[in-house]
Amino acid sequence: MRIxxxxxRKELSLFFTTPWAYxxxxxxxxxxxxxxxxLLATFQQVQAQAREVTWAMMPPDMTxxxxxxxxxxxxxxxxxxxxxxxxAPFLSMRLFAEEKRNKTFELLMTAPVRxxxxxxxxxxxxxxxxxxxxxxTLVFPxxxxxxxxxxxxxxxxxxxxxxxxxxxxxxxxxxMAVGMFIxxxxxxxxxxxxxxxxxxxxxxxxxGVAQAxxxxxxxxxxxxxxxxxxxxxxxxxxxxQTFVFFASVIVFSLLLTHRTxxxxxxx
Amino acid sequence: xxxxEVQHLTxxxxxxxxxxxxxxxxxxxxxxxxxxxxxxxxxxxxxxxTGFLPPSEGVARVGGFDVFTHPLEVKRRIGYLPETxxxxxxxxxxxxxxxxxxxxxxxxxxxxxxxxxxxSLTGVTHVLGRLIQNLSKGYKQRVGIAQALLGSPQVLIxxxxxxxxxxxxxxxxxxxxxxxxxxxxVILSTHILPEVTMTCEKxxxxxxxxxxxxxxxxxLAGSQGTSESASLEEVFIKLxxx
Numbered sequence: 090m091r092i093x094x095x096x097x098r099k100e101l102s103l104f105f106t107t108p109w110a111y112x113x114x115x116x117x118x119x120x121x122x123x124x125x126x127x128l129l130a131t132f133q134q135v136q137a138q139a140r141e142v143t144w145a146m147m148p149p150d151m152t153x154x155x156x157x158x159x160x161x162x163x164x165x166x167x168x169x170x171x172x173x174x175x176x177a178p179f180l181s182m183r184l185f186a187e188e189k190r191n192k193t194f195e196l197l198m199t200a201p202v203r204x205x206x207x208x209x210x211x212x213x214x215x216x217x218x219x220x221x222x223x224x225x226t227l228v229f230p231x232x233x234x235x236x237x238x239x240x241x242x243x244x245x246x247x248x249x250x251x252x253x254x255x256x257x258x259x260x261x262x263x264x265m266a267v268g269m270f271i272x273x274x275x276x277x278x279x280x281x282x283x284x285x286x287x288x289x290x291x292x293x294x295x296x297g298v299a300q301a302x303x304x305x306x307x308x309x310x311x312x313x314x315x316x317x318x319x320x321x322x323x324x325x326x327x328x329x330q331t332f333v334f335f336a337s338v339i340v341f342s343l344l345l346t347h348r349t350x351x352x353x354x355x356x
Numbered sequence: 357x358x359x360x361e362v363q364h365l366t367x368x369x370x371x372x373x374x375x376x377x378x379x380x381x382x383x384x385x386x387x388x389x390x391x392x393x394x395x396x397x398x399x400x401x402x403x404x405x406t407g408f409l410p411p412s413e414g415v416a417r418v419g420g421f422d423v424f425t426h427p428l429e430v431k432r433r434i435g436y437l438p439e440t441x442x443x444x445x446x447x448x449x450x451x452x453x454x455x456x457x458x459x460x461x462x463x464x465x466x467x468x469x470x471x472x473x474x475x476s477l478t479g480v481t482h483v484l485g486r487l488i489q490n491l492s493k494g495y496k497q498r499v500g501i502a503q504a505l506l507g508s509p510q511v512l513i514x515x516x517x518x519x520x521x522x523x524x525x526x527x528x529x530x531x532x533x534x535x536x537x538x539x540x541x542v543i544l545s546t547h548i549l550p551e552v553t554m555t556c557e558k559x560x561x562x563x564x565x566x567x568x569x570x571x572x573x574x575x576l577a578g579s580q581g582t583s584e585s586a587s588l589e590e591v592f593i594k595l596x597x598x
Contacts, residue, residue: 193442
């Protein structure tokens with residue numbers, strides 16, 4: 090475990106010394122701010138409209154806009170998920186591919202280190218990287234809670250917001266696990282990023298495909314799709330099935346990565 | 357018992373035979389010079405000994421442990437400098453050596469002293485705080501050697517350790533390696549023939565994956581049908597001409 094932590098620490102410290110890291114942070118914050126501002130504008134519009142005609146007269150799908158939690162944060166987390174889908178492959182691509190290109194993989198593989206320690210260390214490092222990146226988006230609920238007002242109680246319902254954020258982190262952790270496996274397959278970082286994206290995007294949109302199919306295939310596809318799984322958690326509904334699903338995807342990806350690293354010894 | 361034992365070692369990449377039926381052994385404390393033209397299989401043999409590549413056939417043992425079945429035991433006993441020094445350009449020399457020391461499971465109490473020891477042995481003490489990417493090629497190579505020496509492993513496998521060094525640095529590294537004899541078992545590959553004459557007791561010459569000569573340096577000249585006074589260079593050219 091000490092070795093895994095040493096590898097994770099190295100991974101993190103290298104990440105923060107590259108300009109790449111700050112580019113990714115900027116992209117993350119800029120894109121989510123853009124959506125945040127848009128969501129706020131829509132929220133204000135709907136609220137103004139509602140003040141004129143009262144909520145009872147508003148169309149039913151507008152009720153989400155009655156409070157900041159459902160009207161802004163839940164939807165913002167939905168957007169952050171999509172941004173993560175684009176950003177995470179660029180964070181996970183380095184994990185193994187760079188070591189191979191750099192010939193430092195030889196150092197890891199000839200040191201008295203078990204493949205499982207390399208994989209865990211790398212993944213922990215990856216988790217640190219994605220959590221930092223996603224942690225930046227916590228600024229939005231903080232802004233809302235300090236400047237927002239509600240008719241009753243606090244401006245935000247923190248339990249809902251934080252559960253949603255938990256969903257975002259879980260999604261980030263899944264992207265990193267899948268990305269790390271793909272990174273272990275190739276020497277080229279660009280290829281790793283592209284393949285990761287090519288795997289994650291269709292997987293994300295599987296629920297759309299499911300609509301066009303018949304039962305029982307539809308239920309299976311819906312169960313397997315990332316966005317259907319995430320929906321409840323993002324709305325702040327604790328759903329054990331979601332955790333089981335994402336934990337399985339993560340563990341399976343780690344096992345595959347371990348096999349890939351191990352396989353070097355055999356072929 | 358020999359420290360390094362290699363029996364009938366063969367490595368094939370599909371149809372291409374990289375090394376073919378190598379058998380040799382290195383006694384404890386000995387320095388073996390690995391010679392051969394480019395592509396003769398020196399690096400492949402070293403990669404198999406360090407457990408980075410699996411052999412296609414044959415057995416390699418280090419300290420009595422089979423490289424393939426007990427990789428961790430073997431890796432614990434080996435310090436390895438690959439052909440390209442495995443450096444992280446964005447790390448400082450000190451950070452890098454500390455990281456490698458952790459990989460080698462050195463206890464954290466001894467870590468600081470050990471890093472200082474190998475740094476002074478290889479003469480990189482005054483660049484410890486600099487980023488590796490800003491170092492000259494010679495210093496990068498020295499950091500690579502320092503990394504291999506961490507934890508003073510019983511066996512050192514050095515793939516062209518003097519590559520990229522200027523003549524003065526080369527002499528320093530040669531002296532360093534010579535000083536390691538007795539305490540460490542060393543396999544050293546190089547293109548530079550005088551290097552071998554100056555540092556090694558035994559020489560193994562590879563050509564196209566096969567052993568063409570494996571003998572004490574002094575006996576080599578006589579046994580190969582060249583005159584007793586023939587230089588290693590003449591022997592080398594004669595043997596690898598085929």
